[in-house]
Amino acid sequence: MWLIRRVKTVHILYLLCVIAMLLFISFFQLPEVTPLPGHGQRQRDVSGTQNVTAGLRRQGSRDYYRSPVAESLLQQYQSQYKDLTTTVENTPFVGFYYLNETEPYKVFLKRLKRLQKTGIWLKELFNISGTSSWERFHRGINQYYLYDPDNDTTVQDLMTDLSTRNIVLSEEDFGGSQLKLKLTFDDAGQGLFKPRRQGKGIERLQDKVFYLELESHTAEIAAFHLDRLLGFYRVPPAVGRAINVTMDVSIRGDESLRNGVFTSPEGRVCFYGHCLHCDRSNAACGMPELLEGSVVAYLPMNLRIREKHPYQRTFVSKKNQWEKNTDYCETDVKKKNLYLKGRTLLDLMDMAVFDFLIGNIDRHHFERFKDFGLDSFILHHDTGKGFGKPEHDCASCMTPLRQCCVLRLSTLAKLLKLYQGPQSLSELLRSSLLADPLSPILGERHLHAADRRIGKVIRAVGDCLKGGKPWETVVIDN
């Protein structure tokens, strides 16, 4: 009896002390801004299977970067949507947008997708026959998305084909400034091959001017996975594969490509094309014959239209309008026909978020499909300069969002979900990239940068609201 009483008093007091201490520590764990190290205790091993933080309560991407502004935006969001009734497939749903801390991201994304609008398909492609993956992919291009990964196995089949089918013809593709090949496969499908120009996961030299940088094939692959995770579906499917320079360029290449094949003194089989950054000293070389690269699904020609990005970078000494005028979005962008109605302005904001997450400063034009008119999704391609410098965040990439202060509700919901957890963006991206034949695609520092940047995007949206703008004018429910 005496013993039981002793246990009750001394031990319970001791236990209470421990609980109080734990509560105290967790309460004061939130400093002004908490950028956690890009490497260190929260790292996983490269295979992504061993979680070093096992046992710790995970809190999504906010584990890597949190700020009072972002925290308060999350709270404001939750109270805004907790009791809101949303009609989902003709049924009222209370708290549809509310973020449940235990719901996995992919379950949430699937749920959100039930609100995705279905537009029209491309007239010229909708009626094409054929069952190959590329024909199904072309048929499925929609006004609001390039593909739908949940509808059928088209994208999965296409990626398998792009990475494994026999190449019957390779030609140099002259769009853009970088060396790339248009590959034709034995099922008549086509892909754009961008060869490996530098080591995987290499961090671009800090002193190199970005437009002189060689692009990275892994950035193209990672950008596709990120876009798919974010449920945008605006990056054409991209997958890693190796080509055999002797077979696929020297034998199956067109004449001009064949003429550029040579063997280096080390015995490596190399080729160089005729692009702006192409010359013998910048040749792409096999090891000794096998050359890795990314293959991006070829989009149907002549159906796209190229638009000048309103926040275009020119790299001349004269500053652009958007750099001089902080009201540029109101005074110029929002006045243009393309941005007055329809989805393009909100798509530009998504693109700014996407470019900020991948650190892609190379945005000058964008493309959309002509057939769909002004209310059409915009493509997020040309991402080879992304994932360059993991310690540097491209603040100017977010200028469109900071100036226009609008963001699609579904985009904010997804970003906050990643911020809140249970999974972080790096966790999801790491596991998605494991499926690529050239895995690992991104180094840990790039993955952690994406988490940090999620926190920063949310902070930027929070800043818009802090500036006094009403919720409905910033967060657009379309």
Ligand SMILES: Nc1ncnc2c1ncn2[C@@H]1O[C@H](COP(=O)(O)OP(=O)(O)OP(=O)(O)O)[C@@H](O)[C@H]1O
């Ligand atoms: N998947 C694709 N299918 C068909 N055409 C494409 C595809 N990707 C890109 N293109 C075309 O090729 C052009 C160049 O592509 P991309 O911008 O990726 O190359 P780049 O050499 O990196 O260009 P830049 O010099 O602007 O960085 C694009 O403007 C586009 O019209």
Ligand SMILES: [Mn+2]
């Ligand atoms: Mn490029």
